[in-house]
Amino acid sequence: MEPLLQGAIIAAIALAAFLLGMPIAFALGFTSIVSIWLFLGPSQVDLFGKFVFDSTNDFGLLAIPLFVLMGNVFGGSTVSKHLFEAGEAWLSRVRGGLAMSSIVASAVFAAISGSSSATAAAIGGVAVPEMEKRGYSQRVAAGAVAAGGTLGILIPPSVTLILYGIASEESIGQLFAAGVIPGIIITVMFCVWIYIATGIDQRRATRIVEREFAVAAASEAAAGRTMTREAEPSGTATSVLTRQSGDIVAPTYSWPTKWTALVKVLPFVFLIVAVLGTLYAGVATPSEAAAVGVVLVLLLVGVAYRGLKGKQFLKILLDTTNQSTMILMITAFSGVIALVLSFLRVPQELASIVTELDVNKWVVMIVINLVLLVMGLFLPPVSIVVMVTPILYPLIMGLGFDPIWFGIIMTINMEVGLITPPVGLNLYVLKGILPHIALKDIIMGSLPYVGVLGLAIALFSFFPSLITWLPDLLY
Template sequence: MDPLLLGAFVAIATILVLFSGVSVAVGLVIVSGGFLVIFDGFRSLELMPEVMFGKLNNFALLSIPMFIIMGAAIASTRAGADLYEALERWLTRVPGGLVVSNLGACALFSAMSGSSPATCAAIGKMGIPEMRKRGYPDAVAAGSIAAGGTLGILIPPSVTMIVYGIATETSIGRLFLAGVLPGLMLVGLFMAWSLYSTWKSGNTAVLRNVTYTWKEKFEILPRVAPFILIIIGVLYAMYGGVATPSETAAVGALLCVVIAMIIYKLWNVKDLWVVLRDSTKESVMILFIIGAAGVFSFMLSSLFITQSIAAWIGTLDVNPWVLMFAVNIFLLIAGFFLPPVAVILMAAPILLPIITSAGFDPIWFAVILTINMEIGLISPPVGLNLYVINGIAPDIKLKTILQGSLPYVACMVVAIILLCFFPGIATWLPNAVMGPAL
């Protein structure tokens, strides 16, 4: 059978299996095993365990559970509440400042936790009721938190960037640096839209009759400063040549747990057990998907599907930017239905040869891919962040949350366009810190 036609059958089968309700990892193993047996015989099943465990035999993978523990320790404390309160105290008298403080808290918390749902839950529980109380529209209150929660997969340290680096054998350090300026750009776009929509609705003058003294503004800072210093320390250790990403993640996880115990009195054994239990569950889920994606990639390669697709793309006489537009549409659609980790592991090994052959930078493409995945987090039908916000504020209709998040989707599209015109936004910092890529 023609490999391209076979690839179409694999794509259809994968979609049907994943929509059946099975987990992503199990679905990938089922599809891979089925096609290998049909076209390569039962002997190919003997290689599947070796391929799966071989994919997991990577020292860099240790950074994933470590960063997850780091985020879980933060998410289990009042760090989110303190971040929110600190920014609220400093911006309370600024017209429209509350929505800005919420987005700032989302950016900082997502950078510390790396989890979009955790960020939405931690900041949304305080931010949404307060914004509604002060007259902000429900769409702005809900949409800003839903969008702010997506920043965790772009701003370092990002688990999805680690997964991309492992899947494509790209420098994780460069990927982390590549996400910094685009992440800040997205925060700026989100804030600009939020202030505009607040001004347009006439709510800029909605202020609480509360003022904070300088003492009250500064006394909250010591509670959040240690976590921010840990993030700065983690990034310095990686880019200063002090330690590898895995070693840095381990130290960062330990420090976050220690600080959570000292500052937030997380002494209870049950609370610590919850942190380790939840971290283990999430780590195993991601690692299982990575192993299954390795088997899936092996199947595509064994049946010459990957090579044929790359060769076919190479024969097309199309403008590289037309090709990039088609890739973005594909990523958007995939992100609507699948979690970011699954899309990266399934698509990146196939798309990377196509992208590089068209002359695009793989580090730059990682940022483009990640922003597409952010759009999926606040877009139906899956839109995980939308449902998290709906759980926090059930009286706000899902339709209203979606309406509030759509302008932020537009902000992300604008960010992708800016990155296409000015790729240096993503590539300048990695090249400046680590030198030009070889």
């Protein structure tokens, strides 16, 4: 049987398992066992255990539960609100400043946690209620936090980049360095969109007020009365003027307050520098840097800020165990499928066919991006990266693309999947912590950021040095 046909059958089995509603990890495990039975023979099913061990027998994977624990300690304490408060103090007078502060807080939190869902949950619980109080629409508020959460898999330390580095055997340190500048640029792009979106929101609200005022004025005129904006005759529709002004309330902060808020987050900036600095300096491996981060965040949150109680810490440990187990199970079973595909020579065959085609390599890259976007609609980033990297890596190398650059492009594609239904993880995380906001409003508020991320992919494709410059400089 042709390798590509075998690969298509394995993909069909996995898709059927997903559609039957099996949990993703178990669907991948089922697919891997069936694939071994079908293509390697029933007598080889015992290879499943060996393949699982081979897929997880990597010291680099130790970084994942450690970074997850670091993020959970920070997000599960009362300290994460300091990030948002600092952003609010410095950006409150800018149009959309409160929403921008949630994006900036998400970017900093991402540099501590490496997890998108943890970032969305930690910042969303603090930021969205505050934005609602200040007059932001639910769509703008929820959309900003959902999009900001996606930075968790791009800005280092990133679980997704760790898995890509292990699957492709590329330097995780270089991948982390490559994610820094794109993370900053996308953060700025998100803030620019917020500035535009809040302006549109305010103009829309103002038009509604003007229209309802005109209706109320006409009603008063018909009754022989004159109405001004300052007046609000009892029993008329002009009460809308007191309910809905279209303005966002922006408090004023004194300079001492701003500096105090900034000082409170400086220890976490030190934490980020310490963790990533030890990695970039070559002093520690990613796993060792993650261990340093766990110790430092425990000292900061638990001792310096006293923001961690005994029961909270127990819950954090349980959550970390659950999340890490899920990630590692998906990694193990996805790795088995990747090993089976490699044994069947599916990646090699695909790379050979594509490189022999008389097609511009950027056409192939566009197709790869579209495939990744579609996969992101249905699968979490972890499973996509582990399954797809062994297939695409020989292909991009054959086409002459930089594998570090491609790792960042793939990660941005995964960001899109986090805020697009039906599986967009950040959408459901926010719905869980903000049950009063309709899922439709969370989705509609997030969709514009899909376009922003699409622009980012185009930007980094035209100017790849934005990704490669820092790792080339450091390494």
